[in-house]
Amino acid sequence: MSNRPEWLQPSRSIYSKQYGIIQVSAIIGDNLYFRKGIISQTIFNWEEEIKKGNLSQIQHTPTSKSLIYQEIATEIEGRNKLSYCDVIPEQAANLEQIPDSMHSAVNNVLKQLGINQLYSHQIEAWEAYNQGNHIILETPTSSGKSISFLLPVIHECFKGNSCIIFFNLKALAFDQEEKIREFVNLLPESIRPAILNINGDTPSQERKKLYTHKPSIICVTPDVWHHELNNYQFDNYNFVETLRKVSIIVIDELHFYSGIFGANFALLNRRTQLIIEQAGGNLSQLKYIYASATINNSQQIAQKISSRRENFTVISQSGARKAQTTFISLKPQNSVLYTTAQIAALLVSKDVVGICFCDSRETVKSLTQTIRKILVENGLPHLKNTISAFYANLKNNQRRKIIADIKSGDVKFIVSTSALEAGLDLGCIDAVLVCKYPGSILSFRQRAGRAGRKEEGLIVFIPSRQSILDSYYSNHPERLLTDPPEVINFNPNFENLLQAHILACCKESRPTINQIAKHFGQGGVAIANQLLEDKKLVYSFNNKLACARHLGYIHGDIKIRGSRSNNIDYINTSTGEEFEQSAVNSALREVYPDAIYIAQDFDGNPVWYRSLELKIKEGQAFLKPTSQTNLFTRPQGAIRFEEVKTTGEEKLIQLPRGVIKLTPKICNISESIFGYKLYNRESRWTCPNRDCRNHNQSLASKLENCSICNSQLTERDIIQLVEELPYKEALTTSYSTSCLEVEIDLQATNLFKSKVEQIRSIIKNQKYISREERELFEYKETDICIHSLAHQLMLALPLVEHGASSKDVDFILHEEPSQPNLVGYFFDTVEGGTGMCDTLFQYLEKAISKARFLVENCPCKHGCSNCTVIYRCPDDNTAISKQVGLSILQDLIQQQVQTF
Template identity: 35%
Template sequence: MQSNDSHIDKFLQAFYSTQNSTKNIDDFSHEMNLYEGSKIDKKLLEAFEQIGSYEFKTVTLSLGEKVSNIETIPPSQGVKMALPNNLPPALKAALQKIGVSSFYPHQVEALTALRAGKDITLSTPTSSGKTLCYLPAILESCLNDPTTYSMLLFPLKALANDQMRKLKRLISMLPAPTTIKAGMMTGDVSKEERKLLFIPVPPHSLGMNPDLLHFELYGTSKPDKEAWRQYLRSLRFVVIDEAHSYLGSFGSHFANLMRRLRVAVDSVGGNSDQIQYILSTATIGNPVEMSLRFTGREATPERLELIERSGAGTAGRTLVCLKPNQSVSIDASQLAISLMLKKLTTLIFTPTKTGAKNLLALIQQNLRQQHLGHLTNEVAVFYGSLKSNRRNDIIQQLQEGRIKVVISTSALECGIDLPEIDCVIVRGWSGSIMSFRQQIGRCGRQSAGLAIFLPTASEPLDNFYGGNPQLLLSTPAEKAVFNPDYAVTMAQHLRCSAVEAGVPAPKLTYYFGDKAIAVANALRAQRMVWIDNGVIRAKGYPHKEVTLRGNSIDTIELIDKDTGEMFEEVPLEQAFREVHTGAIYTAQDALGNVTKYKSEHLNVEEHNCILTPIEADTKYFTTADTDLEITTLTTLGESQIIPTRLQEGKIRLTHYWSQIANSVTGYSLMTRVCDRTCTNPQCKYHHKYPVKGEKCASCSSSIRLAEITKVMTQEIFPENLTTRFQAPAIKVEINAALTEAVKIYVNGLKAKISSQYKIIPSQYLSLWESTSTAVALHSMAHQIILATPLVVLSSSLDLDFIIAKEGNHTTGYFFETSKGGNGSSDAVFNNFKDFALAAKSLAENCDCSGGCPRCLTIFRCPQQNRDLNKEVGLFLLNILTNLPAVTAQ
C-alpha cells in the first residue's frame, strides 16, 4: 500500500491542476479513490471542498493527516438600514465622513432603546459593530445637552486604546463650533496628564479601566476635585465593555465598585437612578443575570433590553482542528511562515507569555534558516506588561501591514478591532469555550478567515477538545458567575465608599444589598467605620489594600544592564517565576528582534531586576521549580463529620483561615536536543526521555529521533522566593474505613484495566503511580469545583484544590484563590452534600468516558491535573450522596 504522504501528494497534484475549474467534489471521484483503504477520512475531503479560499485550501492540505476536523461557517448577507433622519445633522455628517452611511438593525434597536432611557446589553457576535450601537446615542445626548457626561470602562489596555481612538476620530469629524471633549485615564497616563483632562471642564466621554476608577473615587470629597465632582454630578452613561471579562473574584470586586460609583454620584448631587448602563459582552450563558448584578437593578429587570441578534453580514470562517501532538510549536512556526509567504496576516494565541516569546524566537530562527531573515521584523509578540508605546507601535504596524504575524496572550482576545487579520492560530487550549470563540473571532472580519486549533498532546484539556473537535462550536458558552455579596469583598468596598463620600445609613441596603447590614455592623464592631449624623464614615486609605484582579500589587521593573532602560514591568509573583537570579528571559526590541537576557539580580526592595543581554540564539532556557503550601492559621468554627453510605466511612471537613504561599524554590537550566524517544503517545517516555535500544523498555513500542527537553543543571535557592495571601481553606480527610473501601475499589478497577489493555494508557497510570486516596480526593474535589456554579453564585475560578501529605496520611485542601477570599469555601463547607450531588450529576451526565474539562480536568490545576480518574471520583461521590456504592467489575 502507498504511504499516506503519497496520497496527499497525488491529491495536491490533482487539486493544483484543476484550481481554476468549476467542478464540484463529485467530479473528483477518481482522485478520492486514492484514499480508499487509507486513514484519510472522505468527510474531511468534503469539508475541505467547502473552504472558499484557494490560499486556505493549500494551507489546510499542507497539514495532511494532522487534520482531525474542518468546519466552515458560510458568509451571510447583512441587512442595512438608512441612518435615522432624526439624528442631529452634525452627527450624521460625522458618521458619513468616517464611512458610516447606514446602520444595521441591531444598531438602530440599540439607539431606540437608549433614547427611551433603557439600559442595554449587547451580546451580538464578534465584528458586529457593537461600538456603533452606543456611540451615536452618547454623542447625540452630548450635542443636545453639553453637560452630559459618559464613562467608558475597559478591562484591557489595548481595548481601551482602540475604542477611544474610534471615539476621538468620530468626534474630530463633528463640524465647528461643536466641541465634545474625550479623554482617557489608565495607568499609562501620567497624573499630570490626568489633571489636565479636567481643565477647564471635564471630558464629556472619559475612558478608564476599573483599577483606576477604584483609586479615582478616593478623591470624590477632596477640596481640589471639584471638576471630578462636576463630572460625576452629570454622569449619564456608563459603558461596561467586554463585561464577560469580570469573572469570579474580579466580578465580585467590579460589582461592588459599581455600587461605590452610585454612592459617589448621589453624594455630589447627581442621580444614579438616571444613569443608563451599556454592557457589551461576548456570547455567554447568562447575559441578563450578569448585567442586572452589575447595574444593581435586579428589582427592575424591565429597564434592561438584551440585544443579541445581529443584522451584520459575516465574511465566513473556516475552523481547522489538528490532532493533539507534541510538536505544536513547530507546527505553529511552519504555519506562520507559510501564511507570511502568502501575504496573509496572522494572529497566534498562546496560553502564556513565556510560550508566546518562545514561539517568537522559534519563528525568527526558522526564518533565518530558510534564508528569509529579512522577514524577522514582520513578527512581533504582544502581552500586557509591554511598555505602552511598544504595544501601540505593534498595533499600528499591524494595521499598516508592516507586521504580518503577532503572537499574543489573551491581551488581544477582547474587542479590539483588527480587520486586518486573515488567520488565527490557537496554540494550546484557551481556557474556556467563550475565550476560544473570542480568539477565532479575531479573523474573518472584512474577508474570509481561517482559524486553526493546535492542541498539545501532553495537556488534558487540549487532548479532550482535540479529540472532540465538534464541541468547539456546538458547546454552549459558559456562564459569567460571581458573588457580589461575599462579606470580605463587600467590607473592603464599603470601607472605601465610607471614606470617599460616606454612605447614608438608611440607604445602605439600597446601595449594597440586604447583606450589607451585617457587614457594616461587623466593621463598626472593629471600629473601622462609624455613623456620623446618619452617614457611615471612615478614614484612612483602605484603597491600597484592595486588589481588583488578583493578589499582587507590587511590580518589578525589568532593566537592561547595558542601556539602563526599563523595558517591561511585571507583577512580583510573575517576576519570581520568570526573572529570578539566573533566569533566562526572552523579550523583543523595538525593531522586532528577539533579545535574550540573563537575570543578574532581582531586587525586591528596589522593585527592579537587572538583566544582562546574552546571545539571542542560545538554545538554553530556564523553568522555575514551584511549590504551593497551605498553612492553617485559625479555625472558622467546628469541624464537620460527613456520614457516607458506607457504615463506618466518614469524611471530616475543617474550615480554616489560612495562608497560601506560592514559592519558587529553584530552577532548571534546560535545552532542547534531538534524541531517541518512544513513539507511543500513551507511554510515559513519549517525547520526554532519551530511550536506549531498539524498543521502549516501558511499552515495547518503536523509537525514533525527535526533539526532547534535556535538563542540564538544577539549582535550589537557599531561600525561597515566596508570595503569600490569606483566604479561607477547607481541610478534607477520610477515615480508615473509607480509605480501605477506596483502595478495594481502585484495585478492582486496576484489574479491569489490566485485562483490557496490554499497555496501560497514560490516562490510567495515576492508579498505579499514586495512592488510591490521593486519586479519589483529587478527582472528587475537581468534580465539586466544576459543579460550583450549579449550587451557588460563584465561579469555578474562585476555588482550587491541592493534595497534601501529612505524616503517613493523605489529605486535601480546598482553598479560595483570591486575597481575602470570595465566599466559595464557605458555601462548600456549609452545603457539602449539595455540592456532592451536583458534582455527581454533572459527572454522570457528561457523555465523555474518562473525564473531560466539563467534569474532571481544570485548566489551572496547581498539580497539573495529575492523579485524576473520573470513575474513582464518582465512587466517592456515590458513597457521599447515600446512593448505592459503585463496585469494580
Template identity: 25%
Template structure:
C-alpha cells in the same frame, strides 16, 4: 521513490485487480488507478489529487463540510492543507464560519434622532441601522440599563454611542454627561480615534483622561469640559477617593456610564468594578450601558455587576469574511511543538498571525521555542512595559513581525492591523469567538487553529466529543461577598464621602471589623476613615488583592507576581521566564513591607514545577444543597498554602531531572470561598490506604481539570484538596477573598460529575494511576502521587447513581492538591 503531493512522504505503489493501488505511508492519502504501468498510475494519481478526488483520511470529514457550503477541497487555503499534514497531529473537527449579515433596522430618517446625528449617519453612507442598534436606541430612551452582547466587529461601539450622543444633543447643556469605561488604557486610546468624525459632525467632544494624560492636556479638559470622558476603572477609583480632585468634581453629575468589554470584568477585577459602580451611584443617578462579547449568563452577570435590572440585547451573527476553523489534537508531540510547526507554515504563506496562550508562562514557553526554530515572532503580555507592548503593536502592524505570541491582552479590540490567522490554546468557545474576532475584520478569508493538549482530561473529552465544545458558552462571575475586596472598597467609599449607617448593608460584618480595627471611625451620624486607612488604600489597587512580589534582576524590577502564586513560581531555585529569557530565583524575601525575589540569568534549557500542599479550615458554612444524593457545603474557608520543594525538568522533553526539597518551607494563608463534600468510598481491589487516598486524589483532579471550560477556562484560578483516606474533598477559589469560580462549579456540579465520568471511561490508558489525559494535573503539588483511576471512576459512579453522603466531622488527614 514516488512522493506524496500532500505531505511529501513516500508513496507505496502495488499491483491491484484493476491496475495499481497507491497509498501514502504518512498521511494515508491514496486510491486505485486503472492503468497499465506504475509511472502512468502515479501521474494520474497526481492529477486526481489536484482535482480533490484522492484525499487523506483526516480530510474526509472536511470535504463533507465544504461540500455542504458549495466549496471544493482545492479551495481550502493551501497553508491549512499543509498544517493538516503535520506529522503527529490529527484533525478532530473542521468548521467553516461563513460570512453572515446582520439583521437591518430602520433608516435614520424613520427614527426620532437629532438632526445632527441623522446628517452624520447619512454623510457616512449609513442607509440603515442594524436592528440591535435600533433596539439600543429605544431601550436607552426608555431609561433602561442595557447590555449589548454581540460579536467583535459587529457595530457594538455605534450601538452604545448613538443613544448617548442623541440624548446629550437633546439636553443642549454644557458639561460632562457620560463616562466611557474601558478595561485598559491602550484600548481607551485606541477607541478614542473612532469618535473624531462623530465629534466633528455633532460638536459633542470626546476626551481621554487617564494616567498617561499630560498635565497640559488635563488643564485643557478642565477649562473646556467635554461631554464624554473616556477612562478606565483604576483612574476612576483613584480620583473618587480624593475630595479635592477636579476630575471627581467634573464627573459628579454624569447621566450615563458606558462599560465596554463587560466580559473582561470577571473574578476579582469584576468584583472591584461592582463596588466602584455602587460608589459612583452615591454621587449621581446613573443609566448604565454595557457592551460585551458572547457569554453564557449575560442577564445574571450584568445584573449582579451593575446592581440593577438589565435588558439584554443579543446578537449571534456578524462575520465579515469566511473563516476556516480546525480543532487539532497533537497526540504524538507537545502542544508547543505542534503550534510552532503551524506558525512556521503560516509564516511560509505570509499570514499575519496572533498566537494566543492562556498564561504568561505558556506564552513565554511558546515564544522561546518559536525563536529557537528561527521564526519572526515577538511577545505581547501583561507585565511587560507599555513601551515594549506598543513597540510590538507598531512592528506587527507595519509587517515587520510575522506573528505575535500573546496572552489575553490582545483579545480586546486594540487595532493591530490586518490579521488573517489565529492560533489558540484550548479555551472555552466563548473566549475562542473573541479571539477569532481578531481575524478577517476587513472581510479577508482567514484561518483559525485551536490546539487541544495531548495530556489533559478536558482535551481528551473534546477529542471524543468535539460537538460539545461549541456549546461551552463561558459564564462570567464575580464574588460580591469577597471580604478582602469588600474591606478595601468600603474604606475607599469612606474617602469618597462619609458613610451613612444604611449604606452597603451587605458589608455590615466588614464594617464592624474595620471599626474595631480603628480603620473606620464614627463621627456623629457618619463614619469616616482614619489616617491608617489612607495608607492602606494608597498601597493597593483594584487589579486583584493578592500581595505583590517584585522580581528584581541586578537591582532592577523586571516584573511582579501576586501571592499565593509567587510562592510556587519564585521560590529559591525556581526557573522564571520573562520576554523569552530564562531566570533562576536565588532568593525570595517575604515581609509585611516590600516583598521581592532576586533572579539571575539562566542559560540551561530547563524548567521547574513547585511541590506544594494546602491545609483547609472551615470558617463558616454558608449554604448546603444535594447533588444527586451527596451533600455539598458552600463555605467561607481559610487555606494555608505550603511550598516544600520543586521538580526540575528538561524544557522541551519534560523529562524529570531531579527533585529538590527546600531547606525552609514557604507558607501563605488566606481566607476565601469554596465548597466541600465527602465522596463515597470506591469499590477497589485491596484496601491499602494509598489506593483509597489515590482514588479520592484522582477524583479531585478530574473534577477540576475536566471542568475547565465549564468555568470559563478558569481552572488555573481554582484549587482543590483531598484529605487522604477520609473522602473529604475541598474545591476553592485560589485567590485571597475569593473570585466566584468555586461558586460556579458548585452550581454546575452535576454536569461536572457526568463529564468527569466520561473522561475516565473513555481514556484508553491502561495505567493504574491514569495518565495526563484523565487523572494527572499540571497543578498538582504532590507530583501526581498517589492516584488510582479505577477508584475515582468507582466513586463517580456511586455519586451519579445517587449514593447519599454527608460531610460530618472533618479530620485533617494528609492533604493532596
C-alpha cells in the same frame, strides 16, 4: 478512460468550485474520490462536472483568499497533518434604516462615515435604550458593538448628561478613544461633548483639570477610576458636576471581569453609584450598557456589577456581515511550536496577514524567532522582518508602532500574548493560528473572531498531543464553534473586600449608615459597625461616616486586579523571562528553596528546574534550568485551618446511600514549609515478593524469574529517600479566604468503602499489580474516594468558568478524631478569594459533568496531570485513584442537588 484529461490523475491536486483545491484519491467509473483531512468524499459523474466548469486544472483556479486557504489546506494534507477542513459560508448583513428618532446631527455623522444603514442588532440596542432598559450586547468580534453603545451615549450627552465608559485595558481605552473622538469631532461644536481619557500616565493634579461642566464622555480603566473617586472629597466642582450628570455607564469586554477583578469592579461600581447619589444625581435613571463575548451567564454578571435586577435586554443575534471563513484543524502534534512556525511562515510567504496567540512572553519570543529562522531557510530572508512580537510590557510607542505597521502592511504576522485578545481594532487580519486549546471555548472564539473581519478569513487549530482537550477537539473540531461557552463568576461579598471598599467610600464621600445599607447591604452595615468599634471609622457631622485619619491612603490597599503579593512570578534565571505565575501558597509547595520543579515547554514536554530563591514579599521565584533527573523533592510542612463563619446556605447531594453536604465558609489559613525531602526514582526489574531478599533489588530483565524464589520479575519504580533537609527558618504564609466544607456522612462513607473494595477484589486476581494499584491497599477507602473526587473536580473548573485555573483552588482532608463524618475543605488560594469555591458551589452539577467528561476521555490508565493528579497537592497525591473517582462521578451525575 481515454477521455480522461491528463491532469485528472490520482494524487494530483485539482480545483473544485464546490470544495476548493482537492487532492484526488482515486477515480472509479464515473466517481471521483478525494479526502479533506480524515473525511473521504465523492464527486459523482466527474465528466459532467468538467463540462459544467465545476472541475478544472489547478492552474485555472480563480484568485481569491479563500482559494489560497484551500491551497494551504492541501499542503498541510500533503504533510499528513490535516484532520479537518470546512468552509463556513458568508453571513450577509441584516441592515435597517436609521431611525427617525435619532438626532439629525448623529445621522449626518453616520453618513459622513459611510454608514447609511445600521445593523439589526444596533437598531435593537437603540430601541432598548429608548425603552429605558439596560443593554447586554453579546454579538461577535467586529460586529459594531462600539457604535451600538456610542449612539445612546451621545444622545445622553445631547440631553446635558455625562457617561462613563470602562475599558479593561489602558491600550484598549486609547484605541477606543480615538474611534470615539473621530465620531464626536464630526458633530457641530456647539453640541459636541468633551472626551476625557482618564489614565495613569497623566498626573493626578493634571487629571483634575480635565473635568468640565460640559457633558462628557469619560474613558477610563477600573484601576485608575478606583483612585480617581478619591478626588470627590476635595470639592472639585467640575468633577462633582460631571459625576452628578452621569446617566449611562458602559462596560466594554464584560467577559474579562471574573474572579478578584470582577469582585473589586462590582464594589467599585457600588462606590460610583454612591458618589453619583451624593453629588445629586438621579440613580433611578442610571442605565448600564455591557459589551461582551458570549458567556453563559451574562445577565447574572451584569446584575452583580450594576446591583440592578430588572429591565435587561440581551442582544445576541448579530446583523453584521461575516465573511466566508475557512476552518482547518490539524492532527495532534508532538511539536506544536515548530508546526505553528511552519504554518505561519507558509502564510507570510503567500501574503496572508496573520496572528498567533501564546500564553507567555517567553513563548512569544521563541515562536517569533522560529518563524524568522524558517523563512530564512526557505529562501525568504527578506520577509523575516515582517514578523513581530507583541506583549503587555512593551512601551506605548512600541505597541502603537506594531499596530500601525500591521495596518500599513509592513508587518505580516504578529505573535502575541493575550494582550491583543481584547477589542483593539485589527481589521486587516486575515488568519488566526490557535496553537493548542486555549483553555476555554470563549477564548477560542475570541481569538478565532480576529480572522477575516473584512475579507475571507482563515482559522487554523493546531492541537497538542499532550492534552486531552486538544485531542478531543481535534477529533470534534466543529464543536469549537458550537459548544456552549463557559460562565464567568466572582463573589463581591467577601468580607475583607467589602471592608476595604467601605473604608474607601467613607474616605471619598462620607455616607450615612443608611446609604451603606442601600449600596452594600446588611453585610456592609455589620462591617461598618465593626469598623466603628475598631476606630477605623468615625462619625463626622450629620451622622456621616468618615475614614479615620491614621489609616492614611487606604485606596492603596485595594489592588483591583488582585494583589501582586498574592502571586509569585517564576523566573528563568538563564533568560530572565517569567514563564509561569502562581499563588503564594502554591509557590510554597512548588518552588521552595532547592526544590526540583518540573514545568512544561510550549509543546507540553517536561522541563526541569532547580529553585534558587523564593522571595515572597517581592513576588518572585528564581529557577535555574537543569538537565533531566530521576531526583525529585517533596516539601515538609503543615496547613492549619480556623473556621471564621458560615457565609451561605448548604447544599446536599443525595447518594444511593448517604449524603454529601457542602457548606460555604470563610476560613483563616496558615501554611508553613519547614524543610524538604530529596528522593531518587529508579525504574528496576525486580522481584515482587516482599519476603524475598531480591525484593526491590535491581536484577537483569533477561532472567525472567527470581533466582531465589522463582517469582516472575516485574518492572517497578523504586523510590528511595536520599536525604532530609530542614530549613533554619520556616517559610510561612497566612491569609483569610473562601472555603467550601465537604462533609460526608457514615452511610456515604460506607458506600465509598464498597466502591474501593469492588475495585480491590478485581486487582487481587491480577498477576501483576502496578504501583498505582497498590496504593488502593495502602490508604483508607474514604480518603481515596474524597481525595480522587476533589482533584477531578478542581481540574474540571477551567471547563466551567472562563479564565479559571486549577491553581486557583486547593483541597485538603481535615482529620478530626471527634468527628464521625469525613470532612475536607476546598479553599481559594489567595487572600480575599479567587471565586473558585463560589463557582464550584454555584455550578456544582456542571463541574461534576465536566469532570466526568475529562476523566472518561483521558487515555491514561491510572490518572495523570490532565485528569486526576495535581502536583502541588498538599497531601502529595497520595490516596489517588482515577478509577475510584470516576465511579463516584458517575453516581453523582445522576443525583439531585438540594439547597437548604
